[in-house]
Amino acid sequence: MARCLVLDLGAGSGRAMLATFENRRLRLDEIHRFDGYAVERDDGPHWCLSRLFDGVEESLRRCSAAVSSLDSIGVDSWGLDYALLDHAGGIVEEPCHYRHPRSQRGRDALPLAPEELYAISGAQDLPVNTICQLFDQSRHASGTLARSRNLLMMADIVNHHLTGRLRSELTLARTSGLVDARTEDWSAELCQRLGLPQRLLQPIIRPAEVYGRLRGEFADRLGPVPVISVAAHDTASAVAALDLADGGGFVICGSWSLIGLERRAPDLDDAVRAAGFGNEGGVDGRTFLIKSLNGLHLIQKLRAAWQQRDGRPVTFAGIADQVMEAARLDDTPAIDPSDPLFFNPPDIIEAIRRSCARNGTFPPYDLGGLALAVYNGLASEIGSAVRVIEQLTGRVLPSLTLCGGGAQDAILCDRIAACSAKAVRIGPIEASSWGNALVQLLGLGQIKSLEEGRALVERSVDIRNLV
């Protein structure tokens, strides 16, 4: 028997789950869910770390109220963003959100060609990558960097808050675009060529290693519980939970749509970059060929905008009903999810309508039509990405496993199945929480391999084939 606390921090919301491993089964019980740490400031979006830490601390309080003992804690988070610590260990400034305008500014000014970056990091060329953000900061806010002593990605800053230790988890570090895909360590060459301060970067730690022990007042309640380094990138945690033994692909339907294939080694062939793909890191030395696309944050934004416009609450179930209705009248509207219009649109309704028009489809006016246009656009681009994976690898994918919040949405799943022409399996909705839990079990020695963990998830969650 083992009990683990899962802290799964997404860009949209964070959750705390209590994972109980007993009688060869794993159970997850949600004990807390929180949001509101993405904040809008005059210069663009930021992350309010004190709100994030409040959510984490409340999770620990609820955990100590729920159980008398805990075996471990694991933290995963969204990628790309970082916080800076000063010489006294304090936070230097409120971290920027990857949708802050500095990302694109940094990308535009990078003095290295995309193929040069790719040959080292193997990362998908995205303006939101840490490397672009940090490069912009080094040009326009070098004083802030001079005052800083340590740079930590998001799950790492939470791990530091809990344990006082300074480490950079590998899967999360790889989302920076600053890790050498071959050596799996920070690239001194990239730091040097871009003039970035490598002294800020922390030693790499890998999934299933012990990050440190709970400290201070947290330890007073729960004891010096080990904090295990899970696959700290939520994407890697999600993939850890999926049974991909048939060689099929995966689609994670969350704030982002992530389409990929698990592999044993990164593919640094420039054709992969040119096709809009990249490599990310997983558990147990695995990597994925992956494409990150806009995802359901567009629906979340649409819901918020429609609520404000109507002055009435809008539920996701309500949107689903209206999408069905809209599809009966006109099934064709579709956005192009890669349209730069969607980077951080001030008016999402207008952005969807404009993207439909640019895409040659009739722009809808009603909520159902607008959401349908998002679903159609996402499913169509996911279908194309699956075909590109097949071209790049010369293999036909036997299946696609869908997971993440969007996998609950029947319309989206049907459309992905239709656009990809694949047999679709619906995997765990909270896949990153399951993956987080099973890497903790690996670290605790309760399970021996990732395969054993994946089989455990299969036994413990309701996984079904889409018919």
Ligand code: LRH
């Ligand atoms: C998905 C994700 C994605 C990117 C982004 C910021 O939740 O982690 O892989 O890193 O968020």
